[in-house]
Amino acid sequence: MNTLPKQALVVWVFAVVIGGVFAQFSGAQAPAAPQTAAQAFRNVVVLKDLPSEQLVPTMQYFEAALGVGCNHCHLLARDLDDKREKAVARQMILMVAEINKNSFGGRHEVTCYTCHRGSAKPVGIPPADAFRPQEPGAGREAEGLLDKYLLSLGGMDALQKISSRVVKATATDFAGRKVAMEYFSKSPDKGTIIAHAPNGDIVQAYTGNTGWLRIAAGQPRDLRGDELAAARIGDQLLFAARLKPSLTDLRTGPAEKVGDRETNVVLGTLYNRVPLKLYFDKTSGTLHRIVYYVETAVGPLPAQMDFSDYRDADGVKLAYRWTISRPQAQGLQTLQIDQLQQNVPVEDSRFARPGAPMASR
Template sequence: MKNTYIYIVVLLLTFSQALAQTDRSKLPAPGPAPQINLGEYESFTLKNGLKVFVIQNDKLPRIAFSLILDVDPVMEGEQAGYISMAGQLMRNGTKTRTKEQLDEEVDFIGASLSTSSTGIYASSLSKHTDKLMALMSDVLLNPSFPVEELEKLKKRTLSGLQSSKDNPNAISSNVSNVVRYGAAHPYGEIETEATIEKIDLQSCINYYNTYFKPNVAYLAIVGDINKKDAEKLVNKYFGGWKKGTVPTHSYPAQVAPAKTKVVVVDRPSSVQSVINITYPVDLKPGTPEAIKTRVMNQILGGSGTARLFMNLREDKAFTYGAYSSLSADELVGTFSANASVRNEVTDSAVVELLYEMNKIVKEKVTEEELQKVKNNITGSFARSLENPSTIASFALNIERYKLPKDYYANYLKTVEALTLEDIQATARQFVRPDNAYIVIVGNGKQIVPGLGKFGEIEYRDVYGKVYVPEVTDIPQGLTAAKVIENYINALGGKAKIEALKSINTEMAASVQGMNLTMKVVKTNSGKFLNEVSMPGMTISKTVINGDKGYTVMQGQKMNLEGDKLKEALQQADMFAEMNYEKNGVKTNLLGIEDVEGNKAYAIEVENAAGKKSTSYFDVQSGLKVKEATTVDTPNGPFNTSVSFSDYREVEGIKVPYVMTINQGMVIKAEVKTVEINGELAEGLFTIE
């Protein structure tokens, strides 16, 4: 025992001496790239040209099928969006099963089955393999394209587009695509209400009939099955799939602009700017450059420890996060560097983004930065191999992009071999701070004065169309107070509003197929009820009675106190604008803005607690058409809005019969009944 103790002491002393002699200011010398065992896959091709890859994995009794079409992107024109809908419609019924029957059969075996415009995915327990293939082949070979399902898809898409029009990130994405690729490229097309409305069923059917052919398809099978059984199964269910000639398409080569251009999407209500520095690049999947750009971009802006993040968030505190990406594509790749920042630091943030882009071009990265990224990629690559579907995607990529057979087997060796010189050469090739589109969605009046130094400024709308801003000066002498006074008069006048005792409104709406009832009751004595319910269930409820109130959300009741109570009391006003001065609300006339194609006065409203929102009043009618609010969340600012339309007169007071609520999901509420000065149910405002 004594000898053992002495041996341990000697080991500890030796170890401590080794540590003392180690220079811990330097990273340890990297070892060789780990040997990667990618696992085995087998393949075969049907007579109709369908290429099949089998990755056997019997660790779990599960199986997954992934069918991918290798087809060129298609210009959709005035029906932009129809190709995506064609893919979704395939899952909504076949010639032998309705959508409901499909859903029931898929659920019964605990499976998943989804479709897209370029393929199908299905998975289940391996004991249900035959049944799953029967369902998958029925969806693939016999879609019925029910017209009623198309109308539902169009309705949901229009609702989503309505939401995205108020989402600065969605606007930035759309406009960036338009300026980066142009109108003559399929990547430059965006969906609008007009294009969705024009989509017809025949276009969807034509796309399916033209492009869903086995000779341009790849099928990956991963799970508890061997090649012999897979071949029997695939022949049984897909052997009768008829091959055909599939059109190919070519498009103009996309290049970065000759000099940097600033593109502004003016949103006067924005309290922050969404910045995207972007341009097209010639970067194909599976090339040596694709690996180099991954490493280089990881240093520039590919993570929360990269240069952009550390500069704009950690050092300057401009943003919640700043990132960059370099994506490869068979047609045209993309570079983007982006951040969302406060209006007042917009130009400073652009300076820092460009600074980091210039720095990585002009100066070599450090050995420490490079080694950290290599270590990160090695770890994530190794972890990805734990998922059998990774092997399937590797096999498909090798076949689709004609890669060397050992491309992925040597992936980490290629990464490890990269030098500081390689990274700088890659940055010089792909990072173009002087040849970029700087797309900024934000408050034009606040941000444009500081942007001229970066390049020519061009204005575009939310659809990416160029326009020259109108000079819409506010009429001399007009104030926020006067706009609000005009609104009160447009509603029916101060005298009629002050004579109101109560307003009882009931509205109907639907969300994802669920019917909702929304009830709002207000009195001139400070009583208020706002209740949202569906058959048999109350979703939310707020009650105010004098200086007390509570709210119920998802069955949880909370008494309102402090600032929350003050805000709720303002909501209890029948017309809050009548009492702005009494409630300490500040207003500021910002300017004139376009709201749904009409000019409206934008007024900033700041309540007594310092929370701000923007109200919009139609220039012609004087009526309020919209309220917009930005809410701070842990993930950054979140925009919400309520639009008001279809005003109708009820006993001398104009009431909006349609309210469109946008909180990331759009809810259109339509008034069913409005009762003014009617008898109210007893106990409606009881505070327990």
């Protein structure tokens, strides 16, 4: 068994690997095929019909909404009913479902966050509903902002001339711990991320709509939908190159200030499933922030990536520094690129699932 500190570090690196959606859970029970939570886990009662891949993101949503860690509701084994808070949480899940069913046509209007707002003991604050996008109707303006962004990177032609990208980077967590990372991208739609963690490499790769993850010498498993989306969003080269065809339901939101920068906001849905918010610098048009939302049983869980230190390489621009933030505790990580190579050969074996031929689904 891992000692606790070791486990904590792996967990953290793991979160870096996937750009910040997954934490605290080894994934050993996560299934390959679509399954319900009741089939995939031992003691899931009220969330039994939830797609199993949404269970862990739902737990992370609880953390974020209540401002607590997993241990607030769980002792060591997650399947035991040994804490009062877990029992309360079950009642709360039912209560929230009931409120939404009776008053909001079953939509996730009231969530845990509506009352809790980051605290285990809520106070009576009216719902702010920060996650809801604004009214539609600005599709053309939004497309103009996407075009301006692609131009700011050097233009689509220049982007398409980059057939591969190999990056060495250093990830640093909220406590200043550092881990060496490697990124491989190959056009049109393959990516691999390796974290050189102290307990062994953590490798995550995707090809189009499928992907896998392996921790040290463990068995590879399929990426969950939210992990796959995070991997594809975090791939700067391929994300930019396929941004326009991957986005639907495009519209602008109200302009916002990010730090000291004025930004234009574009809202859309990525890969027909991930709601996304893009913040473009008003003057230069570059991308400053992405916020995307992972579906959980109780509402959307946000993850945020900030980009800075844009530099030129082979006719395209690339952000050398990213900051990844999530609402959970310890959710902040930064990534600094140390070394970049483009248009170098990258073997397809980099992306293939170990031990089995790449399945095409």
